[in-house]
Amino acid sequence: MFLMSRMTGRSFLFLAVWMQSVLNVQLKVSPHIVLIVADDLGWNDVGWHNSQMYTPNLDKLAQNGVILNSSYVLPVCTPTRSSLLTGYYPYHVGLQHNVIHSSRPSHLYMNFTLLPQKLKELNYTTHMVGKWHLGFCNWNYTPTYRGFDSFLGMYLGAEDYYTHSTGNSTVPGYDFRFNKSVYHEVTGEYSANVFARRAVDIINSVDPEKESLFLYVPFQSVHYPLQVPKKYEDIYSHIQNKARRTYCGMVSALDEAVGNITNALTQRGYMDNLLLIFTTDNGGPVNHGANNWPLRGSKNTLWEGGTKGAAFVYSKTLLNKTKYVNTEMFHVVDWFPTLLSVAGGKAEPGLDGINLWPTIQSGVPSNRSMFVYNIDEIMQNAAIRTASVA
Template structure:
């Protein structure tokens, strides 16, 4: 059976890499686009009130990934993308890395672009890092990227590119190793789309390209050029109007990048993967309805993300795929598309067969998170159709319909949620019916499984703030060199 499976994989990969009219195989160009805090209900294919024509077209021409899971906040998801490991195996499971903390993903983890470079890829990154920068060795250009343009921390002003935290503050925009100080007033989405376009224009189309494009949109603060906000003039809630404008600005930026790829002749051999990093942040006008909760929670609204794959090499397209995929899977999937193989023991599983041909996912379970820092225990897993949450599930809880034209709805609950929940997500995807009391045997089975996962936990990287991080020590910019 192993030989048959190996032969199937070889045949699939040969079809994937074949170029019409050529006797040689060409590795695909790969563009990995990540939106920041984009909610389940904040894209056109889920909500017709949202104007995302470019993303809608790509999603409908490709395959919509309806069971694609991410982590509950930024740093853990980006850890999964770049390492292929669950955050609790890396140490990044507790909230996010702050810019004043000497925290980073340990150097013993090989990042995705490092593996792709071994396969002959040019590797470029444009956008948000958020995986640590206190030492140069933790920054993108030392972790496999040929070039980097973006910001190291988790959030900042879209126009001034200034990040404040406590009494510290400074510029956080970098071109490779240099701070960028001459773009005050330019919306970051424009900068990132233009740099991505420049990379494509300068790239040799005969060599494979990997472009990692994690945009700032639609993370707070709510800032957007007025022309995008005006697209939603009928939305009376100002914050929601700005947020939706930010979604449409993201959509236009993606369109500008794909247009350049078409003009350069790269598009027909390009695989696009699009994902959010976590659910929408409800208190910042993101919306995940009808899913429960949002960013910072282990409810589905915080962890079930909008995603799709697009490319002419996909053999089955124009449908919604309901196979289970997790953020850790993108590392081995992208590596497989490039002709490589992930290291044994990695948490991620290649979903190449699933996204190309619609084959059943090799994944049957995953860990939402296991945290060792919260005052109360926190853990959540999915096994088959069942989901278990123990401890702190996160806030806000509840179901939040999108704001109507007369204002935003009041939150269902802003109280900390601590308890035990068991759901059958196939029957109850919106998590309305807790089965913990009515299915004691299943509950015990899931709790035992969670405890097995917990045994492999790596302590969270959560150091105290270090005053040496102050940008005033580094010419007014958030910079490496202090750990």
């Protein structure tokens, strides 16, 4: 009481401001996480690897963040997506064989807890926009039953970018959903634009000062069929090969979509507490316009061209070391425990994935000394990689 009676008005004001600052620190939300996945993007199809590619938005993020030059994925869509969201190799999940087709009642088993479910336990709001490709033969296997608060996108792996029809001669159908409802309102709109607009709507609906956001945006781009608005293809008018010209235009359309998302994140005030991850799901299909030079192989192969993915991380505040190329070994299964660590959680023991946040954040040597490319007894192929020993 004696101390309080001796305090001046200025002292009271100082104390109030100090207590409020302490309270603000205590109430600061966990880092926002935006995970963007490109589909079928080749190693040589991004500007930071190939100056002839027009990807200014991706280049700016990559060059001001950390370029991951030894980031490995699986050779096709479904296996990579299962590893990304579970932290397990596909052969431990039962999804190591190619992809889930429209007529195949396959799915990611319910005994695996997915990344958005773990982030929900850490009070994140979780949203997905884009391509699922992890099963839909029962509602329980679809995104809003696997940890996502909302879902806009496609269940399967390939469809028309405008009509959103699979075009499958065996099981044709319209493949676009908003949560559980068939969503026809975007028929005729290019999917990259639809996905970016929905992502922006989500960004604007969340208060970055009060809620932690996990936004998963696995684009359809740049998977075949080769389709893009003409203005993007015209950027590459000097390319004579039609497939390559269209494919490159699709990459630039994807880049603009990412730019729209990052602009919204900036305007809404996320950037001071954000980690953004960009990766491809597999190498580029050279028979559909992609380019993996100088890597050997293509999508669907275990060679580097099929499994070494273009990737980077960006953050304005969370990285201790930026603007460099990180060559430490990283595998797609590592995102699960790594992102849980960023969110303030911890993965349960037994995962194939390793928490490599120290490697990404500060550039320390990776704790990963090997990984399994895949083990597929049906296709009769398997491979492992070990770190070189000096």
